[in-house]
Amino acid sequence: GAVVSQHPSWVICKSGTSVKIECRSLDFQATTMFWYRQFPKQSLMLMATSNEGSKATYEQGVEKDKFLINHASLTLSTLTVTSAHPEDSSFYICSAAGQGDTQYFGPGTRLTVL
Amino acid sequence: GESVGLHLPTLSVQEGDNSIINCAYSNSASDYFIWYKQESGKGPQFIIDIRSNMDKRQGQRVTVLLNKTVKHLSLQIAATQPGDSAVYFCAESSNDYKLSFGAGTTVTVRA
Numbered sequence: 001g002a003v004v005s006q007h008p009s010w011v012i013c014k015s016g017t018s019v020k021i022e023c024r025s026l027d028f029q030a031t032t033m034f035w036y037r038q039f040p041k042q043s044l045m046l047m048a049t050s051n052e053g054s055k056a057t058y059e060q061g062v063e064k065d066k067f068l069i070n071h072a073s074l075t076l077s078t079l080t081v082t083s084a085h086p087e088d089s090s091f092y093i094c095s096a097a098g099q100g101d102t103q104y105f106g107p108g109t110r111l112t113v114l
Numbered sequence: 115g116e117s118v119g120l121h122l123p124t125l126s127v128q129e130g131d132n133s134i135i136n137c138a139y140s141n142s143a144s145d146y147f148i149w150y151k152q153e154s155g156k157g158p159q160f161i162i163d164i165r166s167n168m169d170k171r172q173g174q175r176v177t178v179l180l181n182k183t184v185k186h187l188s189l190q191i192a193a194t195q196p197g198d199s200a201v202y203f204c205a206e207s208s209n210d211y212k213l214s215f216g217a218g219t220t221v222t223v224r225a
Contacts, residue, residue: 006157032211043203043215044158093157101146101211105157 003027004096006106013084014114021079021109023094029074030096034103035067038091050077084113124220133191135219137204140185144206148213149178149189151200158203161189191221199223 003026013019023033032051036044048069050056056069066088068080077096081088089112095103127133139147145166150158162173164180164187171178177190187204201220205213 002160004157034212043217044213046212046214049212095157095213097211101207102148102160102163103211103213104160105150108155108157110155 002098002102002104004030004094004104004106006092006094006109008109009107010110010112012112012114015085016083018080018082019084019111021081021092021094021111023077023079023096023106025075025096025098025104028096028098030077030098031074032097033071033077034095034097035069035077035079036093036095038093038108040091044093047079081111084111086113089113123217124222126222126224127194128224129196130193133189133194133198133221135189135191135202135204135221137187137189137216138185139187139204139206139216141206141208141214142185143208145209146207147178147180147187148205148207149176149187150203150205150215151198152203152218153200161202194221194223196223196225 005024007022035047038044047062048056048058050069050071052071052074058064071077091108093108095105097103148163149161152158162176162178164171164178169180175192179188201218203218204216
């Protein structure tokens with residue numbers, strides 16, 4: 001149980017394009033989903049918290065207009081990196097929490113912006 | 115600001131020995147602590163958690179110890195196996211379900 005998937009697992013795009021990453025909870029309903037970014041050999045940094053049907057809450061320093069988050073259902077959240085640039089290249093990881101506060105993480109999406 | 119941190123960035127352990135990974139936290143309001151294992155190129159995998167009203171919790175081959183007096187958390191892995199090689203993160207939370215991660219400890223198991 002408590003499986004979270006992400007799609008795609010990796011993506012390469014040109015600078016200036018937008019990329020959408022999906023996060024799904026496969027066997028439970030996720031009241032809250034979280035998006036993290038992880039640079040090589042670093043820890044996970046929380047970008048934003050999203051609750052189904054409401055606007056995401058962004059951490060300080062994260063541009064909400066650049067990282068668009070939609071949490072349309074209890075099993076799906078999407079992160080869109082708009083006008084991506086090379087410095088946005090990173091490992092993006094989502095997590096989902098059900099009724100409790102344990103977060104279950106997806107496998108991550110490797111984004112490379114050329 | 116307050117953060118969660120780890121004492122050692124790397125740990126090398128002989129296969130079959132026990133491993134101890136340490137974590138220091140500074141947010142006295144933290145009431146929920148979790149250990150995650152992350153293998154290369156993958157997302158974090160939940161290992162074990164503990165709440166602030168406990169000081170010890172055991173799982174399969176793993177034990178988490180919490181010392182609130184000195185704000186210290188540790189993960190003990192019994193009979194370490196090659197598959198235990200990974201980066202281990204401690205994380206803490208205080209009421210809002212947001213997790214703050216430590217820097218991570220890389221565990222390498224020697225055959």
